[in-house]
Amino acid sequence: MRLTMINKQIFFSTLFFLLFIGNSFAQKKQNFVIVIDAGHGGKDSGAKGVVENEKDIVLDVSLQVGKLIEKKYKDVKVVYTRTTDVFLELYERASIANKNHANLFISIHCNSAKNNSAYGSETYVMGMRRMQDNIEVSQRENNVILLEDNQERYQRFNPNDPEAVIAFEIMHSAYQGQSIRFAQLVENEFVKNGRSSRGVKQNIFHVLRENASPSVLIELGFINNYDEGTYLASSKGKEEMSEAILKAFDVYKKEYDSKSGIGEEVVEEKPKEVEKPVPGKTFKIQFLVSKNKYSASAAQLKGLTGVEIVQTGDTYKYYYGNTNMASERDELLELVKRKGFKDAFVAEFTNNEKLQGKQNYRIQFLTSNQKYRDKDQKFAGLKNVLRIKDGKLYKYFHGSEKTYDAAQNTLKQVQDKGFKNAFVVTFDGEKIIE
Ligand SMILES: [Zn+2]
Incomplete structure (x- = not known):
């Protein structure tokens, strides 16, 4: 060759x-790219809420989180997958993250359950170890595929094919630790804010699968539950949830910076004689x-x-x-x-x-x-x-x-x-x- x-x-x-x-x-101060993905949108309204539907709640929260981060961090670039009520296919969301070389991808969603008494937040990372009680969630969040034109795209990935699973695990093992860390921080902050947490979980989400970055999917809470649905639709609820996600990001970013040596003094030296x-x-x-x-x-x-x-x-x-x-x-x-x-x-x-x-x-x-x-x-x-x-x-x-x-x-x-x-x-x- x-x-x-x-x-x-x-x-x-x-x-x-x-x-x-x-x-x-020595490292120069680098841009950190966070991609914020408001789930669903357009013809896909997501879960039905007692006051407001998922696509609208998550858009408000996503935009607020982004604004808070932009205001606080000059060295962070915020990219949104959508800023309006539009329909986006799942792979497009991952492709926005990859094109922008995301350092972190956050997909924001709301839960619903057949049982109106279910409540609490949960944050997911990609993983093959599916728990029976999580399957309902991944099915609902992946169901949007049925509204997409090119469904075959996702069928290439067969969770029952051992080779596909190995390839998948190799790809995600690189980001698994950081994804779990951020997921824990998010759930911790929700709890500090007085919410109820159902914890950090793993599942197969197509919106996370193709991301080449630490990625999480946050379920803010159950909007078919009267109390939680009312809270999450209120401006107080949206603000508090956004603040909590910002605080989780604060910790994550600090850890990221100390690991990448940002903050070290950069000494610029004179260029050597130009080599041929x-x-x-x-x-x-x-x-x-x-x-x-x-x-x-x-x-x-x-x-x-x-x-x-x-x-x-x-x-x-x-x-x-x-x-x-x-x-x-x-x-x-x-x-x-x-x-x-x-x-x-x-x-x-x-x-x-x-x-x-x-x-x-x-x-x-x-x-x-x-x-x-x-x-x-x-x-x-x-x-x-x-x-x-x-x-x-x-x-x-x-x-x-x-x-x-x-x-x-x-x-x-x-x-x-x-x-x-x-x-x-x-x-x-x-x-x-x-
Ligand atoms: Zn959703």
């Missing part, structure tokens, strides 16, 4: 290295070879971001970084080793080198037990799709490129179509190289 293009991210990180050589660990790139070469750090394909947020990647995965035969190679500067190459290698990949090494690529003979790179963007034909809407407009049967599964590939550069560009296009986990595979003609 051969690479040249220095993408924007690398360009800026190179710039950073040049400007702050010797100072790469090594001509015709690109360096990457190869840090892992595995038979398993890990998702971008998998614990196995130990927090490395922007990792490139290349499949050859039945193994996956994992690369970090991309530079043509010798000094940055060495910094990258050190960084990867510090992350715990002791055997990491520099992989050197010759720019624009073409593959031999019939060899080519293709982008694997979909794996399914379903057989789709050309132009299936599942392909999101990708043309010339190659389908390969592998056991009970079908693998779908797009593109055919001779240089790794071109493959990277095609990969980017495929990812932009929504296939976030697409990756590059080396082929000989139309056969995967074994």
Whole structure:
């Protein structure tokens, strides 16, 4: 594989290295992004309340929480999934969070139960250990899917398929601790405010499932219960609940800042003499070879971001970084080793080198037990799709490129179509190289 293009991210990180050589660990004050998701909306009114329905209560509370945070924190960016009474599909909410690189995602909801005497708040994190008494809640909150146009999107995730469960747990293990921490803080603050808490719980919520950030779903209380429904619909109730969520955020943010070293003094040093790139070469750090394909947020990647995965035969190679500067190459290698990949090494690529003979790179963007034909809407407009049967599964590939550069560009296009986990595979003609 051969690479040249220095993408924007690398360009800026190179710039950073040049400007702050010797100072790469001091952190600048960074923006923290919180995404606040008012549940339901538009044609989906959520739970019916004794005074007001869920979609309206949660919109008011979400906007208030956001305003309180904006007022108090200059270094926090607040993003709302909706600010008006509109219908949003569940995946759109996660996609807003991911696009904005959320540090925390809060989805706000209200509960209801067949039993009018049920009351109290509860905060959920994603988890596979479903308790029987939580199923009613997840079913109700996931039911909005039935109002959505593209329901198949969610069926890809089968909670009874062990492989799906493992992939899911790998993805979420990275955020599970922080999600639970924030959930506990929220419930604690509700209790301090005199509310009744039913605790922190786990369940499968599609609105949380695709988030690459700590995420919680808050059920403020049961709005079909006369007392709680009246309280949560009142301006006093909304204010107090919003204040409580702010207080939980206060603690969480403080802990986050102390962990990320914000508050340390930043000493800016003079830039070193500008270094020239090594001509015709690109360096990457190869840090892992595995038979398993890990998702971008998998614990196995130990927090490395922007990792490139290349499949050859039945193994996956994992690369970090991309530079043509010798000094940055060495910094990258050190960084990867510090992350715990002791055997990491520099992989050197010759720019624009073409593959031999019939060899080519293709982008694997979909794996399914379903057989789709050309132009299936599942392909999101990708043309010339190659389908390969592998056991009970079908693998779908797009593109055919001779240089790794071109493959990277095609990969980017495929990812932009929504296939976030697409990756590059080396082929000989139309056969995967074994
Ligand atoms: Zn809801």
